[in-house]
Protein backbone atom coordinates (compact mmCIF):
# COMPACT_ATOMS: atom_id res chain seq x y z
CA UNK A 1 0.00 0.00 0.00
CA UNK A 2 1.50 3.32 -1.01
CA UNK A 3 0.55 5.94 1.57
CA UNK A 4 0.30 9.50 0.32
CA UNK A 5 1.52 12.01 2.89
CA UNK A 6 1.03 15.57 1.57
CA UNK A 7 1.83 14.55 -1.98
CA UNK A 8 4.77 12.27 -1.11
CA UNK A 9 4.44 8.58 -1.89
CA UNK A 10 5.56 6.48 1.07
CA UNK A 11 6.39 2.85 0.39
CA UNK A 12 5.56 0.32 3.07
CA UNK A 13 8.49 -1.99 3.62
CA UNK A 14 9.02 -5.06 5.81
CA UNK A 15 12.61 -6.01 6.68
CA UNK A 16 13.12 -9.44 8.25
CA UNK A 17 16.37 -9.93 10.16
CA UNK A 18 16.33 -6.22 10.95
CA UNK A 19 18.61 -6.60 14.00
CA UNK A 20 21.33 -8.27 11.92
CA UNK A 21 24.16 -6.44 10.21
CA UNK A 22 22.61 -6.25 6.73
CA UNK A 23 19.23 -5.33 8.25
CA UNK A 24 20.66 -2.44 10.24
CA UNK A 25 22.59 -1.14 7.29
CA UNK A 26 19.52 -1.36 5.03
CA UNK A 27 17.38 0.55 7.55
CA UNK A 28 19.97 3.34 7.62
CA UNK A 29 20.16 3.39 3.81
CA UNK A 30 16.38 3.57 3.31
CA UNK A 31 16.01 6.20 6.03
CA UNK A 32 18.63 8.39 4.37
CA UNK A 33 16.87 7.95 1.01
CA UNK A 34 13.49 8.84 2.56
CA UNK A 35 10.00 7.86 1.45
CA UNK A 36 9.81 4.51 3.25
CA UNK A 37 7.72 3.39 6.20
CA UNK A 38 9.73 0.51 7.65
CA UNK A 39 8.51 -2.38 9.78
CA UNK A 40 11.41 -4.33 11.24
CA UNK A 41 11.03 -7.99 12.19
CA UNK A 42 13.50 -10.13 14.11
CA UNK A 43 13.87 -12.57 16.99
CA UNK A 44 15.19 -9.74 19.12
CA UNK A 45 14.81 -5.98 19.06
CA UNK A 46 17.37 -4.08 17.00
CA UNK A 47 19.55 -1.39 18.59
CA UNK A 48 17.82 1.75 19.80
CA UNK A 49 19.19 3.78 16.87
CA UNK A 50 17.75 1.32 14.34
CA UNK A 51 14.46 1.04 16.21
CA UNK A 52 14.06 4.81 16.04
CA UNK A 53 14.40 4.74 12.25
CA UNK A 54 11.61 2.17 11.90
CA UNK A 55 7.88 2.93 12.05
CA UNK A 56 7.27 -0.30 13.95
CA UNK A 57 9.12 -3.36 15.20
CA UNK A 58 7.70 -6.87 15.47
CA UNK A 59 9.60 -9.40 17.56
CA UNK A 60 9.22 -13.12 16.93
CA UNK A 61 10.29 -16.26 15.12
CA UNK A 62 10.29 -16.17 11.30
CA UNK A 63 9.40 -19.90 11.35
CA UNK A 64 6.14 -19.16 13.20
CA UNK A 65 3.64 -19.25 10.30
CA UNK A 66 0.76 -17.72 12.27
CA UNK A 67 2.83 -14.83 13.51
CA UNK A 68 4.35 -14.09 10.09
CA UNK A 69 0.95 -14.20 8.37
CA UNK A 70 -0.32 -11.55 10.80
CA UNK A 71 2.41 -9.03 9.88
CA UNK A 72 1.12 -5.85 8.29
CA UNK A 73 -2.47 -6.87 8.95
CA UNK A 74 -4.82 -4.55 7.16
CA UNK A 75 -2.05 -2.60 5.42
CA UNK A 76 -0.11 -4.71 2.91
CA UNK A 77 3.60 -4.13 2.26
CA UNK A 78 4.86 -2.89 -1.11
CA UNK A 79 8.24 -4.56 -0.64
CA UNK A 80 9.59 -7.24 1.68
CA UNK A 81 13.34 -7.47 2.17
CA UNK A 82 13.77 -10.99 3.50
CA UNK A 83 17.18 -11.10 5.20
CA UNK A 84 16.55 -13.35 8.22
CA UNK A 85 18.55 -16.56 8.17
CA UNK A 86 21.13 -18.77 9.83
CA UNK A 87 24.51 -18.54 8.05
CA UNK A 88 26.89 -21.28 6.95
CA UNK A 89 28.88 -22.04 10.13
CA UNK A 90 25.85 -21.54 12.39
CA UNK A 91 23.90 -23.84 10.10
CA UNK A 92 26.46 -26.64 10.43
CA UNK A 93 26.19 -26.43 14.22
CA UNK A 94 22.39 -26.73 14.12
CA UNK A 95 21.38 -28.07 10.68
CA UNK A 96 17.71 -28.76 11.46
CA UNK A 97 17.24 -25.38 13.07
CA UNK A 98 18.90 -23.79 10.03
CA UNK A 99 16.50 -25.61 7.73
CA UNK A 100 13.52 -24.44 9.78
CA UNK A 101 14.62 -20.80 9.84
CA UNK A 102 15.98 -20.62 6.30
CA UNK A 103 13.36 -22.69 4.48
CA UNK A 104 10.17 -22.55 6.57
CA UNK A 105 10.91 -18.88 7.31
CA UNK A 106 11.15 -18.13 3.58
CA UNK A 107 8.01 -20.12 2.83
CA UNK A 108 6.15 -18.06 5.44
CA UNK A 109 7.36 -14.84 3.84
CA UNK A 110 6.36 -16.02 0.36
CA UNK A 111 2.88 -16.88 1.67
CA UNK A 112 2.64 -13.44 3.26
CA UNK A 113 3.70 -11.80 0.01
CA UNK A 114 1.11 -13.78 -1.95
CA UNK A 115 -1.63 -12.68 0.43
CA UNK A 116 -0.49 -9.05 0.27
CA UNK A 117 -0.12 -9.11 -3.53
CA UNK A 118 -3.71 -10.25 -3.85
CA UNK A 119 -4.91 -7.61 -1.36
CA UNK A 120 -3.07 -4.86 -3.26
CA UNK A 121 -4.02 -6.17 -6.70
CA UNK A 122 -0.38 -5.98 -7.83
CA UNK A 123 2.79 -7.96 -7.07
CA UNK A 124 4.55 -7.32 -3.78
CA UNK A 125 8.31 -7.35 -4.34
CA UNK A 126 10.22 -9.91 -2.27
CA UNK A 127 13.94 -9.11 -2.21
CA UNK A 128 15.77 -12.17 -0.95
CA UNK A 129 19.35 -12.37 0.27
CA UNK A 130 20.97 -15.42 -1.25
CA UNK A 131 24.67 -16.18 -1.13
CA UNK A 132 27.80 -17.54 -2.76
CA UNK A 133 27.21 -20.57 -0.51
CA UNK A 134 24.82 -21.91 -3.20
CA UNK A 135 27.95 -22.74 -5.20
CA UNK A 136 30.09 -25.78 -4.60
CA UNK A 137 33.36 -26.51 -6.35
CA UNK A 138 34.78 -29.97 -5.75
CA UNK A 139 38.49 -29.17 -5.49
CA UNK A 140 40.96 -26.30 -5.38
CA UNK A 141 41.88 -26.99 -9.00
CA UNK A 142 38.20 -26.76 -10.03
CA UNK A 143 37.93 -23.56 -7.98
CA UNK A 144 40.90 -22.08 -9.89
CA UNK A 145 39.63 -23.18 -13.29
CA UNK A 146 36.03 -22.04 -12.59
CA UNK A 147 37.27 -18.47 -11.87
CA UNK A 148 34.38 -16.00 -11.80
CA UNK A 149 31.29 -18.22 -11.74
CA UNK A 150 28.04 -17.33 -13.44
CA UNK A 151 24.63 -17.84 -11.78
CA UNK A 152 23.91 -21.20 -13.41
CA UNK A 153 27.32 -22.80 -12.80
CA UNK A 154 28.64 -25.08 -10.00
CA UNK A 155 25.35 -25.31 -8.09
CA UNK A 156 26.34 -28.14 -5.76
CA UNK A 157 26.51 -26.56 -2.27
CA UNK A 158 28.11 -28.50 0.58
CA UNK A 159 26.41 -26.72 3.49
CA UNK A 160 22.86 -26.80 4.86
CA UNK A 161 22.78 -23.01 4.45
CA UNK A 162 23.83 -23.19 0.79
CA UNK A 163 21.32 -25.95 0.04
CA UNK A 164 18.56 -24.00 1.83
CA UNK A 165 19.28 -20.80 -0.09
CA UNK A 166 19.45 -22.56 -3.45
CA UNK A 167 16.10 -24.24 -2.80
CA UNK A 168 14.54 -20.98 -1.61
CA UNK A 169 15.62 -19.29 -4.84
CA UNK A 170 13.61 -21.96 -6.68
CA UNK A 171 10.72 -21.57 -4.29
CA UNK A 172 10.67 -17.81 -4.91
CA UNK A 173 10.74 -18.35 -8.66
CA UNK A 174 7.86 -20.83 -8.30
CA UNK A 175 5.76 -18.40 -6.24
CA UNK A 176 6.32 -15.68 -8.85
CA UNK A 177 5.75 -17.71 -11.97
CA UNK A 178 3.77 -20.87 -11.33
CA UNK A 179 2.07 -20.89 -7.94
CA UNK A 180 -1.34 -22.60 -8.17
CA UNK A 181 -0.96 -23.27 -11.89
CA UNK A 182 -3.58 -26.02 -11.89
CA UNK A 183 -6.17 -24.16 -9.86
CA UNK A 184 -9.46 -23.80 -11.74
CA UNK A 185 -10.11 -20.33 -10.40
CA UNK A 186 -6.92 -18.43 -9.82
CA UNK A 187 -7.73 -14.83 -9.08
CA UNK A 188 -4.72 -14.31 -6.80
CA UNK A 189 -1.79 -12.09 -7.70
CA UNK A 190 1.69 -13.62 -7.56
CA UNK A 191 4.55 -11.79 -5.82
CA UNK A 192 7.61 -10.49 -7.67
CA UNK A 193 10.55 -12.44 -6.22
CA UNK A 194 14.10 -11.15 -6.81
CA UNK A 195 17.35 -12.30 -5.18
CA UNK A 196 20.97 -11.23 -4.85
CA UNK A 197 23.71 -13.71 -4.10
CA UNK A 198 25.93 -11.89 -1.64
CA UNK A 199 29.63 -12.57 -1.20
CA UNK A 200 31.20 -12.20 2.27
CA UNK A 201 30.37 -8.77 3.72
CA UNK A 202 32.60 -6.30 5.57
CA UNK A 203 31.03 -3.81 7.94
CA UNK A 204 32.73 -1.13 9.99
CA UNK A 205 30.02 -1.23 12.61
CA UNK A 206 29.11 -4.85 13.24
CA UNK A 207 30.58 -8.33 13.21
CA UNK A 208 28.61 -11.12 11.59
CA UNK A 209 27.65 -14.15 13.63
CA UNK A 210 27.79 -17.69 12.35
CA UNK A 211 29.24 -17.08 8.88
CA UNK A 212 32.33 -18.69 7.39
CA UNK A 213 33.51 -15.59 5.54
CA UNK A 214 33.76 -14.07 9.03
CA UNK A 215 37.55 -14.37 9.11
CA UNK A 216 37.83 -11.17 7.04
CA UNK A 217 35.70 -8.87 9.24
CA UNK A 218 37.21 -10.51 12.34
CA UNK A 219 40.74 -9.66 11.08
CA UNK A 220 39.75 -6.05 10.52
CA UNK A 221 38.08 -5.56 13.90
CA UNK A 222 40.92 -7.33 15.74
CA UNK A 223 43.53 -5.12 14.02
CA UNK A 224 41.57 -1.98 14.85
CA UNK A 225 41.48 -3.03 18.50
CA UNK A 226 45.21 -3.78 18.51
CA UNK A 227 44.82 -7.45 19.32
CA UNK A 228 46.32 -10.39 17.46
CA UNK A 229 44.08 -12.61 15.36
CA UNK A 230 44.24 -16.31 14.64
CA UNK A 231 42.68 -16.84 11.22
CA UNK A 232 40.81 -20.13 10.75
CA UNK A 233 41.57 -20.50 7.02
CA UNK A 234 44.82 -20.77 5.03
CA UNK A 235 46.44 -17.53 3.82
CA UNK A 236 45.80 -18.50 0.16
CA UNK A 237 42.01 -18.84 0.70
CA UNK A 238 40.19 -16.61 -1.76
CA UNK A 239 36.49 -15.76 -2.00
CA UNK A 240 34.62 -12.60 -3.04
CA UNK A 241 33.75 -9.83 -0.55
CA UNK A 242 31.82 -6.57 -0.58
CA UNK A 243 31.61 -3.54 1.69
CA UNK A 244 28.36 -3.32 3.66
CA UNK A 245 27.17 0.01 2.14
CA UNK A 246 27.39 -1.63 -1.28
CA UNK A 247 25.33 -4.58 -0.02
CA UNK A 248 22.50 -2.27 1.08
CA UNK A 249 22.76 -0.43 -2.26
CA UNK A 250 22.53 -3.68 -4.22
CA UNK A 251 19.32 -4.66 -2.41
CA UNK A 252 17.70 -1.29 -3.03
CA UNK A 253 18.86 -1.13 -6.67
CA UNK A 254 17.37 -4.55 -7.34
CA UNK A 255 14.14 -3.63 -5.57
CA UNK A 256 13.76 -0.49 -7.67
CA UNK A 257 14.71 -2.04 -10.99
CA UNK A 258 12.07 -1.95 -13.72
CA UNK A 259 10.64 -5.49 -13.95
CA UNK A 260 10.73 -5.36 -17.75
CA UNK A 261 14.53 -4.97 -17.68
CA UNK A 262 15.16 -7.97 -15.44
CA UNK A 263 16.04 -11.08 -17.43
CA UNK A 264 16.43 -13.37 -14.42
CA UNK A 265 15.28 -13.52 -10.79
CA UNK A 266 18.60 -14.32 -9.12
CA UNK A 267 21.73 -12.20 -9.55
CA UNK A 268 25.36 -12.41 -8.47
CA UNK A 269 26.70 -9.13 -7.12
CA UNK A 270 30.43 -8.81 -6.71
CA UNK A 271 32.91 -6.47 -5.09
CA UNK A 272 36.52 -7.71 -4.90
CA UNK A 273 38.17 -11.05 -4.23
CA UNK A 274 41.30 -10.91 -2.07
CA UNK A 275 43.01 -13.88 -0.42
CA UNK A 276 43.16 -13.97 3.38
CA UNK A 277 46.87 -13.10 3.10
CA UNK A 278 46.13 -10.06 0.91
CA UNK A 279 43.65 -8.79 3.51
CA UNK A 280 46.31 -9.21 6.22
CA UNK A 281 48.94 -7.37 4.12
CA UNK A 282 46.62 -4.42 3.44
CA UNK A 283 45.65 -4.25 7.12
CA UNK A 284 49.28 -4.19 8.22
CA UNK A 285 49.80 -1.05 6.10
CA UNK A 286 47.19 0.72 8.25
CA UNK A 287 47.89 -1.07 11.55
CA UNK A 288 51.63 -1.90 11.44
CA UNK A 289 51.56 -3.71 14.80
CA UNK A 290 48.81 -6.09 13.70
CA UNK A 291 49.65 -9.79 14.10
CA UNK A 292 47.75 -12.42 12.14
CA UNK A 293 48.51 -16.10 12.59
CA UNK A 294 46.85 -18.98 10.78
CA UNK A 295 45.34 -21.95 12.58
CA UNK A 296 43.21 -23.81 10.09
CA UNK A 297 39.83 -25.18 11.15
CA UNK A 298 39.44 -28.10 8.71
CA UNK A 299 35.66 -27.97 8.27
CA UNK A 300 35.46 -24.20 7.93
CA UNK A 301 38.37 -24.36 5.48
CA UNK A 302 36.46 -26.99 3.46
CA UNK A 303 33.46 -24.65 3.28
CA UNK A 304 35.57 -21.73 2.04
CA UNK A 305 37.38 -24.02 -0.43
CA UNK A 306 33.99 -25.06 -1.85
CA UNK A 307 33.03 -21.45 -2.61
CA UNK A 308 34.17 -19.82 -5.85
CA UNK A 309 37.15 -17.48 -6.06
CA UNK A 310 34.90 -14.80 -7.49
CA UNK A 311 31.52 -14.24 -9.13
CA UNK A 312 30.56 -12.98 -12.58
CA UNK A 313 28.04 -10.22 -11.95
CA UNK A 314 27.67 -9.04 -15.53
CA UNK A 315 23.92 -9.86 -15.55
CA UNK A 316 23.32 -7.50 -12.60
CA UNK A 317 25.43 -4.81 -14.27
CA UNK A 318 23.48 -5.14 -17.51
CA UNK A 319 19.96 -5.50 -16.07
CA UNK A 320 19.89 -3.05 -13.16
CA UNK A 321 23.07 -1.03 -13.46
CA UNK A 322 24.88 -2.74 -10.59
CA UNK A 323 28.40 -1.51 -9.91
CA UNK A 324 30.07 -1.57 -6.48
CA UNK A 325 31.15 1.83 -5.17
CA UNK A 326 34.10 0.31 -3.33
CA UNK A 327 37.11 -1.62 -4.59
CA UNK A 328 39.30 -3.61 -2.18
CA UNK A 329 41.70 -0.70 -1.64
CA UNK A 330 39.17 2.16 -1.65
CA UNK A 331 36.79 0.20 0.57
CA UNK A 332 39.48 -0.22 3.22
CA UNK A 333 40.90 3.29 2.91
CA UNK A 334 37.71 5.32 2.53
CA UNK A 335 35.03 3.34 4.38
CA UNK A 336 36.21 0.57 6.66
CA UNK A 337 39.32 1.90 8.34
CA UNK A 338 38.21 5.45 9.16
CA UNK A 339 34.95 4.09 10.60
CA UNK A 340 36.50 1.26 12.66
CA UNK A 341 39.20 3.60 13.95
CA UNK A 342 36.58 6.14 15.04
CA UNK A 343 34.46 3.41 16.55
CA UNK A 344 37.17 1.93 18.75
CA UNK A 345 38.66 5.32 19.63
CA UNK A 346 35.25 6.41 20.87
CA UNK A 347 34.03 3.25 22.54
CA UNK A 348 37.02 1.05 23.34
CA UNK A 349 36.71 -2.66 22.55
CA UNK A 350 32.97 -2.65 22.16
CA UNK A 351 32.75 -5.69 19.92
CA UNK A 352 34.24 -8.25 22.21
CA UNK A 353 36.61 -10.73 20.68
CA UNK A 354 35.07 -13.64 22.53
CA UNK A 355 32.25 -13.42 19.96
CA UNK A 356 34.78 -14.12 17.27
CA UNK A 357 35.84 -17.34 18.97
CA UNK A 358 32.17 -18.30 19.38
CA UNK A 359 31.60 -18.17 15.62
Ligand code: AKB
Pocket residue numbers: 087088089130131132133161198199200201208210211212213214
Ligand atom coordinates in the same frame (compact mmCIF):
# COMPACT_ATOMS: atom_id res chain seq x y z
C1 AKB B 1 28.59 -16.94 5.41
O1 AKB B 1 29.80 -16.90 5.60
O2 AKB B 1 27.87 -17.91 5.69
C2 AKB B 1 27.92 -15.75 4.75
C3 AKB B 1 27.78 -15.94 3.29
C4 AKB B 1 28.97 -16.00 2.41
O3 AKB B 1 26.69 -16.03 2.82
N1 AKB B 1 28.68 -14.56 5.01
